[in-house]
Each structure stands twice: as C-alpha cells, then as structure tokens.
Amino acid sequence: MSMNVPMISTELVTLPASGAERPFLNCRVAGRPGAPLLLFLHGFPEAAFVWDDMLAHFGEHYRCVAPNLRGYPGSYAPAEVKAYRAQVVLADLMALIRQQAATPDTPAAAVIAHDWGGALAWGLAAAAPQCLQRLVILNAPHPGLFLAALRDDPAQQAASSYMNLLRTPGIEAQLEAHDFEAMWGFFERFGGATWLTPALRARYREAWSATPQAIEGVATARSALTGPLNYYRASPLHPPTSPTDAIHTLHLPDALLRVNVPTSVIWGEADTALPPSLLDGLAEHVPDLHITRLPHATHWLVHEAPAEVRAAIAEALQR
Numbered sequence: 086m087s088m089n090v091p092m093i094s095t096e097l098v099t100l101p102a103s104g105a106e107r108p109f110l111n112c113r114v115a116g117r118p119g120a121p122l123l124l125f126l127h128g129f130p131e132a133a134f135v136w137d138d139m140l141a142h143f144g145e146h147y148r149c150v151a152p153n154l155r156g157y158p159g160s161y162a163p164a165e166v167k168a169y170r171a172q173v174v175l176a177d178l179m180a181l182i183r184q185q186a187a188t189p190d191t192p193a194a195a196v197i198a199h200d201w202g203g204a205l206a207w208g209l210a211a212a213a214p215q216c217l218q219r220l221v222i223l224n225a226p227h228p229g230l231f232l233a234a235l236r237d238d239p240a241q242q243a244a245s246s247y248m249n250l251l252r253t254p255g256i257e258a259q260l261e262a263h264d265f266e267a268m269w270g271f272f273e274r275f276g277g278a279t280w281l282t283p284a285l286r287a288r289y290r291e292a293w294s295a296t297p298q299a300i301e302g303v304a305t306a307r308s309a310l311t312g313p314l315n316y317y318r319a320s321p322l323h324p325p326t327s328p329t330d331a332i333h334t335l336h337l338p339d340a341l342l343r344v345n346v347p348t349s350v351i352w353g354e355a356d357t358a359l360p361p362s363l364l365d366g367l368a369e370h371v372p373d374l375h376i377t378r379l380p381h382a383t384h385w386l387v388h389e390a391p392a393e394v395r396a397a398i399a400e401a402l403q404r
Contacts, residue, residue: 156312
C-alpha cells in the first residue's frame with residue numbers, strides 16, 4: 086500500500102441550530118482540510134463506512150467527507166417523521182458543505198451520492214446549485230422520472246413495493262428479528278450479494294443495532310432503523326396504495342426538477358429495483374449530462390465494481 090494513502094477518521098460535526106433543532110452528523114473523513122471538498126452520501130440501509138475505499142483513494146487530493154445521514158448511527162436521530170422531510174435534511178447538507186469547504190462560500194467540488202443519498206443530492210443540485218460544482222449520481226432516479234414511473238408504470242410499482250412495507254408503523258421490530266434476517270434480504274433481493282463478506286456483515290450489524298444518541302429536549306428515535314425508515318415515511322414518492330393516493334395528483338415544480346450543474350450518472354444496469362429505464366428522458370431535466378453504464382452491476386455497484394466506480398468518479402471530476 087502506498088505511504089500516501091490518507092488516514093480515514095471519524096468526526097462528529099455539529100451544525101448550526103435550526104429553530105429548536107441542533108443537528109450533528111457523524112462523519113467519515115479523509116484528506117486535508119481546505120482542499121477541494123468531495124461530499125459522499127450513502128443510501129438505505131447502509132452508512133458512511135461504505136465509502137471508505139473512495140475516501141482513501143480521493144483523499145490524497147481532496148477533502149473527503151462522508152456523513153452518516155440524519156437518523157443513522159452516531160448522527161442526530163429524532164423520532165418524528167417530519168424531521169426527515171427533504172428540505173430539512175437538505176439544510177443539514179448545505180450547512181455541512183459550508184463548514185467543511187475551504188470557506189463558507191466555497192462550493193463542494195462534487196457531491197457523490199447513491200440511493201437515498203442520491204435522492205437528496207438531486208434535490209440539493211436543483212434547489213442550491215451554488216453549493217456544488219458537480220453532481221455524481223449512482224443508481225438514484227431523478228425525482229420527476231421516478232414520480233412518473235411510480236404513478237404510471239406497473240413494473241416499477243411492483244419493483245418498488247418494498248417502499249410501502251418500509252413505511253409501515255412499527256416495522257422496525259420485524260426487520261430486527263432473527264439477526265436482521267429481513268434486512269439482509271434487501272441486498273440479496275436486488276441482485277445477489279456475493280460481495281457481502283463476514284466483515285461487512287459485522288459492520289452492517291453494528292450500524293443497525295446502534296443505540297441512537299439521546300437528544301436533549303427532543304424525542305429521540307428508539308431504534309437504529311427508525312431514522313432510516315423515516316425517510317420513506319416522510320417522502321411523497323412511493324407506489325400508490327389506493328386510487329385516491331396523493332401521488333396521483335402530486336406535482337413537482339420545475340424548480341425541484343431542473344439540474345443546471347454538470348452531472349455524471351453511474352448506473353448498474355442489473356439493478357432490479359431501479360432499472361435503467363429510469364434514465365430515459367433524463368437529459369430533458371439535466372442539460373449537462375454524462376451517463377456511464379455498468380451492465381453487470383446491480384444496485385450495490387459501489388461494492389461490486391469499486392474500480393469501475395472509482396474510475397468513473399475520477400473522470401467526472403475532470404469534466
């Protein structure tokens with residue numbers, strides 16, 4: 086191993102108070118403070134550690150920060166669903182960029198995001214383009230295209246039916262049962278999980294069983310899974326459950342859909358939950374777009390094809 090490989094450490098980053106909230110994020114970090122910032126955002130049911138290989142690689146030239154998102158281990162984890170609405174979580178991310186970039190007014194060189202992290206990153210790029218110079222998305226559908234597919238495409242409705250299960254009140258106990266048997270199924274169902282080594286299983290088990298840190302004056306999540314599940318509960322995007330479901334009349338304004346920062350999308354085309362058809366029409370919302378397709382990778386492309394993902398990110402950073 087090169088002597089130049091940067092150390093990865095854990096930092097608890099306290100964010101400015103927002104009303105009654107005093108959020109904090111438990112972050113994996115590498116690279117010199119003041120260097121161009123790369124922000125890495127994980128998805129469900131993962132945690133910041135999944136980016137460690139990328140942090141070690143890119144930390145030589147960048148300040149790399151991978152937060153455990155709100156509700157995930159060691160980060161601010163309120164119990165209330167409304168604390169996980171997109172605009173609230175985006176405020177966390179904007180504050181984190183201001184704090185970790187070279188100056189409060191310096192944008193991130195790139196936001197690199199997968200799954201739920203990608204859903205947030207699409208919103209960040211649309212709502213606050215001044216916060217980032219580039220967007221790199223890994224298997225996370227654009228909200229406008231995802232809305233249309235969830236509302237009108239029976240195949241996507243079937244593929245995303247798990248979302249309604251995860252919205253169920255009290256589902257935490259069922260997911261925790263028998264050594265998280267149902268949780269492992271998310272990896273195996275969406276394309277196999279030959280990458281899931283005993284060491285990685287231990288990291289996930291640790292994350293899913295962590296005790297949320299008590300928050301003074303705020304009802305704290307009781308389960309490590311409550312925060313992650315609250316993203317699904319707070320989102321209007323899920324397959325309809327009845328003819329009167331709100332998604333049938335949901336309209337997303339163009340301001341939430343138009344992404345005017347240079348965007349690179351890396352897509353594992355063997356993803357069974359989020360098929361590559363979700364890329365169709367993306368250029369209408371994202372004028373400066375480059376797509377890298379990995380035909381044999383699934384939703385878990387960061388684990389399955391790390392060298393290809395790393396190369397695609399490096400190319401994106403040079404565009």
